[in-house]
Amino acid sequence: MAPPAGMAHRPSGCGRRNWVPALFMTAAAPGQKVALVTGASRGIGAAIAERLAADGFFVVGTATTEAGAAAVSERLAENGQGRCLNIADQASVDDFFAGVAEAPGMPAVLVNNAGVTRDNLLLRMSDEEWRTVIDTNLTGLHRMIKPVLRGMIRARWGRIVNLSSVVARMGNPGQANYVASKAAVEGLTRALALEVASRGITVNAVAPGFIRSDMTAALKEGQMQRLLERIPLGRVGDGADVAAAVAFLVSDQAGYVTGETLNVNGGLRLG
Numbered sequence: 001m002a003p004p005a006g007m008a009h010r011p012s013g014c015g016r017r018n019w020v021p022a023l024f025m026t027a028a029a030p031g032q033k034v035a036l037v038t039g040a041s042r043g044i045g046a047a048i049a050e051r052l053a054a055d056g057f058f059v060v061g062t063a064t065t066e067a068g069a070a071a072v073s074e075r076l077a078e079n080g081q082g083r084c085l086n087i088a089d090q091a092s093v094d095d096f097f098a099g100v101a102e103a104p105g106m107p108a109v110l111v112n113n114a115g116v117t118r119d120n121l122l123l124r125m126s127d128e129e130w131r132t133v134i135d136t137n138l139t140g141l142h143r144m145i146k147p148v149l150r151g152m153i154r155a156r157w158g159r160i161v162n163l164s165s166v167v168a169r170m171g172n173p174g175q176a177n178y179v180a181s182k183a184a185v186e187g188l189t190r191a192l193a194l195e196v197a198s199r200g201i202t203v204n205a206v207a208p209g210f211i212r213s214d215m216t217a218a219l220k221e222g223q224m225q226r227l228l229e230r231i232p233l234g235r236v237g238d239g240a241d242v243a244a245a246v247a248f249l250v251s252d253q254a255g256y257v258t259g260e261t262l263n264v265n266g267g268l269r270l271g
């Protein structure tokens with residue numbers, strides 16, 4: 001049944017938009033670049049948001065719930081704002097960007113960090129498990145990149161960083177959906193880099209190895225021990241390790257780096 005007039009579909013988790021989108025961009029100080037980080041409520045995304053704020057960006061960090069977005073706002077204080085967003089839901093993305101395309105101060109930096117896993121052996125993997133991962137980790141990037149590109153092209157400057165994973169090239173049993181999504185993210189990164197290079201926009205990926213977060217907390221003690229034995233640097237990474245790589249790629253210093261995937265994996269996989 002169609003929603004009543006004026007009650008367009010709202011994504012679960014995010015309430016009805018009650019803010020003027022352009023305002024979150026103009027909350028930045030004059031001349032301050034806006035960095036949009038998806039999935040900034042925890043894990044790697046939270047570390048990236050904190051690092052970019054420390055580096056002087058005004059950070060818009062997203063979470064999938066209003067409560068999560070409020071917590072991001074609290075953490076970033078005057079250096080940014082939290083916003084509710086579900087990248088697997090086109091209506092949520094449309095809501096998020098409504099009016100922003102015409103506003104000054106569009107994000108100069110987009111970090112596509114949000115991602116999910118739904119692990120299972122392929123023979124047992126449900127269509128839902130497959131779809132959820134592809135729709136979030138891959139199609140979600142397509143949804144986010146299109147609206148921010150217009151502002152970057154107008155500004156003739158932009159930085160896009162997509163979160164891949166070491167498993168994109170290693171493979172990993174039980175993660176066919178996740179591995180496929182991340183391998184596709186690296187391909188998307190290369191293709192888009194070529195499309196927008198002439199406009200002063202760089203597009204890169206960061207491929208973390210095993211990083212301490214909710215996503216890896218599910219590993220059992222034995223699994224973690226076996227994993228550590230395979231990591232030449234002898235430790236699991238943390239969010240700050242990944243954030244440092246992202247900070248470099250979005251900086252002015254990285255202006256001649258595009259279409260690359262930067263490994264942050266303690267030597268687990270080289271090349």
Ligand SMILES: NC(=O)c1ccc[n+]([C@@H]2O[C@H](COP(=O)([O-])OP(=O)(O)OC[C@H]3O[C@@H](n4cnc5c(N)ncnc54)[C@H](OP(=O)(O)O)[C@@H]3O)[C@@H](O)[C@H]2O)c1
Nearest residue numbers: 039041043044063064086087114115165210211213214215
């Ligand atoms: N941890 C690792 O070892 C590792 C290794 C390689 C690659 N990565 C990649 O690094 C990224 C971050 O991983 P993580 O370990 O930090 O993950 P995490 O701790 O599970 O956090 C995931 C983040 O993404 C958000 N999110 C989930 N679904 C979303 C959706 N549909 N729309 C918008 N946001 C959504 C979550 O928001 P809520 O808090 O609101 O749920 C949360 O902020 C992912 O792309 C992951 O694939 C991680």
